[in-house]
Amino acid sequence: MASLDDLKKRITSVKSTQKITKAMKMVAAAKLKRAQESAEKGRPYSQKMNDIILNLSSSISNKDNAPKLLSGNGKEKVHLCVVITSDRGLCGGFNSNIIKKAKSYFSKIISENKELKIITVGSKGHDQLKRIYVDKIIENISFKNSKNANYFDAEKVGKTIIERFEKEEFDICTIFYNQFKNVITQLPQAQQIIPLNTENVNDSESENSYDFEPEEDEILGNLLPKNISTQIFKAMLENSASEQGARMSAMDNATRNAGEMVDKLTIEYNRSRQAAITKELIEIISGAESL
Amino acid sequence: MGEEFKIEIINPEKSFFSKDNIIEVVIPAFEGEMGILKDHISIISFLRPGIITIYSKSGEEKFYVEDGIVEFTNNNLSILTSSIFNLDDMEKQKVQDLIKVAEEESSKPGISDQLKYLSEKKIEVLRNLN
Numbered sequence: 001m002a003s004l005d006d007l008k009k010r011i012t013s014v015k016s017t018q019k020i021t022k023a024m025k026m027v028a029a030a031k032l033k034r035a036q037e038s039a040e041k042g043r044p045y046s047q048k049m050n051d052i053i054l055n056l057s058s059s060i061s062n063k064d065n066a067p068k069l070l071s072g073n074g075k076e077k078v079h080l081c082v083v084i085t086s087d088r089g090l091c092g093g094f095n096s097n098i099i100k101k102a103k104s105y106f107s108k109i110i111s112e113n114k115e116l117k118i119i120t121v122g123s124k125g126h127d128q129l130k131r132i133y134v135d136k137i138i139e140n141i142s143f144k145n146s147k148n149a150n151y152f153d154a155e156k157v158g159k160t161i162i163e164r165f166e167k168e169e170f171d172i173c174t175i176f177y178n179q180f181k182n183v184i185t186q187l188p189q190a191q192q193i194i195p196l197n198t199e200n201v202n203d204s205e206s207e208n209s210y211d212f213e214p215e216e217d218e219i220l221g222n223l224l225p226k227n228i229s230t231q232i233f234k235a236m237l238e239n240s241a242s243e244q245g246a247r248m249s250a251m252d253n254a255t256r257n258a259g260e261m262v263d264k265l266t267i268e269y270n271r272s273r274q275a276a277i278t279k280e281l282i283e284i285i286s287g288a289e290s291l
Numbered sequence: 292m293g294e295e296f297k298i299e300i301i302n303p304e305k306s307f308f309s310k311d312n313i314i315e316v317v318i319p320a321f322e323g324e325m326g327i328l329k330d331h332i333s334i335i336s337f338l339r340p341g342i343i344t345i346y347s348k349s350g351e352e353k354f355y356v357e358d359g360i361v362e363f364t365n366n367n368l369s370i371l372t373s374s375i376f377n378l379d380d381m382e383k384q385k386v387q388d389l390i391k392v393a394e395e396e397s398s399k400p401g402i403s404d405q406l407k408y409l410s411e412k413k414i415e416v417l418r419n420l421n
Contacts, residue, residue: 223337
């Protein structure tokens, strides 16, 4: 059995860990509120953008003429996957969930004999993926310096992707991120952004005939690159809200576990203290008897 | 009510501005300024750098935009833009900063004609503010 001193030290160390996790939980809770707010406020923009594009694409008469960002370049050989994760750890299964989702997609692509390229956003995802897919990762983008997700950063990622698409480095692009549902639930998502998924155009919208100025394809050509940045920005917002949510519940669990541990250790400490006292008493008594 | 319609301006971070007693909005559409009144035909267009002027019952408001998309349907005008500033809150310094950014952009080597036109337009609009 551990000595009294050892037990005491362990109790103090668990207690101070508990203090840290508690503080981290508080910080995450405060940040979560802000991140959640901006995720919710950012939704109308990407939603509206999507609506307009769907409207536009349903009114394009000549599909062959449509911009490549919309209809794809006709091939599906090279897949680009953009995996968006956080820069910090200690947030439970947050990063692992995205990675797990991405990995299963990767192995599907590889088993279909297609080429895979990966861009990682955020250092945690890069750390986990480089162990297996180091030769597939073509770029690693990290925004350690910016405090909150901002549109400027998203635009940078978007521009990189479009540049690579124009150089025909890939045919299909999918982004991986966590969608924020609530504090304890985050859903890992895979969303294809190039070519754009326009299958769910509902017909009721297309009755609404629009006047376009300038022509449809010109608007689309202008809008689609923006949409990519917007979708990435949305993913980043959802991600940062999810990250804080995941961290909060992870830290909540950790605090509770630490509490349980302190209780257990305290009982053990008291027992061994009692045992030591009893032992000493027995020694004194038996010593006195033998006189 | 009669002659009024709704406007909503959204930027990536939030819903920037929304109002429902609008009489007329003048937007700097890509092919020229465009005034929108109630029951305008449904339209989608995009913006070049310029000033959005909103006339409502309670007066007149002006915003500076650099780009964006406009959709008007069922008497709802939505403007999506990533860079918008309310002229009333805009300080001289901010205007100068924006001019500087635009000037740098237009003097970059190898810039496409369209981008050059856009950044020169920005400078022109911003200079006229002062």
